[in-house]
Amino acid sequence: MTSQIKVKENLIHSLFFFCSVLSIFIMLGIVVVIVTESIGFFREIPVWEFITDTQWTPLFTEKHFGILPLLNGTLLVAFGSALVSIPTGSLIAIYLSEYASPRVRGVIKPVLEVLAGIPTVVYGYFALTFITPVILKHVFTDVTTFNAASASIVVGIMTLPMVASVSEDALSSVPQSLREGAYALGARKIHVVIGIVYRAALSGVFASYILALSRAIGETMAVTIAAGATPRLTLNFLESIQTMTAYIVQVSLGDTPFGTIEYKTIFAVALVLFIITLSMNILSNLISSRYRRMYQ
């Protein structure tokens, strides 16, 4: 090999290495920005007050800085969306993996891809102008214009494709021999599907549930549009609430000056959001990589 080629080869190698190191710097950047700004916030507001105060009113004259109402709103929507996405997503995954013919699969998979590809503002519009006035108002007469239920439903639809496709991968990678063994013992299809395949794939399926929950927790536009801007401690899906993400959007749309304590709240809220979603993603990756090793 001539030295000229060697230099070129090494240069290209370093260039690609530099690209991939960039992703480490992105992660570090996120941590540095959120943590340093949050430290500024926690210098003025004690951590204890932040996690125990039951009111969140940084933009009012009488200020309270308790994250609980926002956390409540976020978890309420995440839980509500899971009620939609987990059962439907799992059933779709089971159907695709165990029942559907290739032709049917060829119809359903693109539909799921389209559902996954629709921007979240569009889901927000759908929740506000259709789910609430056309569906929810007829079932629950006391539902308000902005409510957690409509947001939960659309976030559920949004995360459904993720549950379905990740679960389907887990179900399809269960070895055929397990199914055949069960059939040989005289099991019915339902016993094979639920008792053997689903149970064998459980950790992989579980990873998809965590992923969907984490996505729901980080979801922003749909909940901002549909769930409202009233931080409160409630378990009532028919009321207006506010999630952590919706609060961050509210502040950055307003004219809160940079550097004030009101502005710094978004970094403290983002810190909580980041910690929750990151730990859920790590958990989900751990579970699914352990699962992948199991059948390889």
Next chain:
Amino acid sequence: MTSTSIPVLHKVLDKAFSPICILATFVGIVMLGMLLYSTIVNGLPWFDWQFLTSYPSRIPERAGILPALVGSIWLLILTALIAIPIGVGTAIYMEEYAPKNVITRILQINIYNLAGVPSIVYGILGLALFVRWMTLGRCLLAGALTLSLVILPIVIIASQEAIRAVPNSLREASYALGATKWQTIRYVVLPASLSGILTSVILALSRAIGEAAPLIMIGALTFVPFLPSSIFDPFTALPIQIFNWVSRPQEEFWGLAAAGILVLLALLLTMNSIAVYIRYKKRIRW
């Protein structure tokens, strides 16, 4: 329950389970149908040439989507220029160069974790890094850089899968002919994985086009009565304009929002059709 009724119950369940699954599948299809139906019904009356070529206005009848459409196309091109080289470069490194060691594992785990970071958090990073630290201001370039952060992990992971699908025998054949590593990547691996990479890049870009939260964080404007003429100009984008119209209390603006959604969905549909076309026409079967 008597002992004879249990097998009967199981038999019924066995027969009923497949229809239940099909019903669940229909939930997805019906929801998609209702979403499209309500958007078309509300949006079509507002959707005309005047809407496509006008600037935003307080009066719904005069309002249009032009600056948002132009802004989104600018963002699309800039984000592609930034995210594709870095993303594909990372994927090439991870699949072709990276040794099997702890550092590589950390890089890979980090990429998976980045993929799960909510887009609004990238918006916060973009605000601190591009808008304030690099003092770019609330311009198109800052927006495109922020969107690149959002889609970078998606581009990397999908490109890695495409590169991994190239059989090793092709690489070995190339080495056997005396090709260097880069020559093998350039003339064998990349051409063989190109359709997969292109498909995933287009899908990632269509994700970027629909993102509103990171752009709101970096302070994209919601009322822009002009067209950006350079990458340092302020801008708006389709999802932001739609959000602006949806969040107004007057319901006339909902019609405008629906018409805006039609424009956005048409753009996404075009991009996805290109991706589907590439996936089916240029697919190489090994």
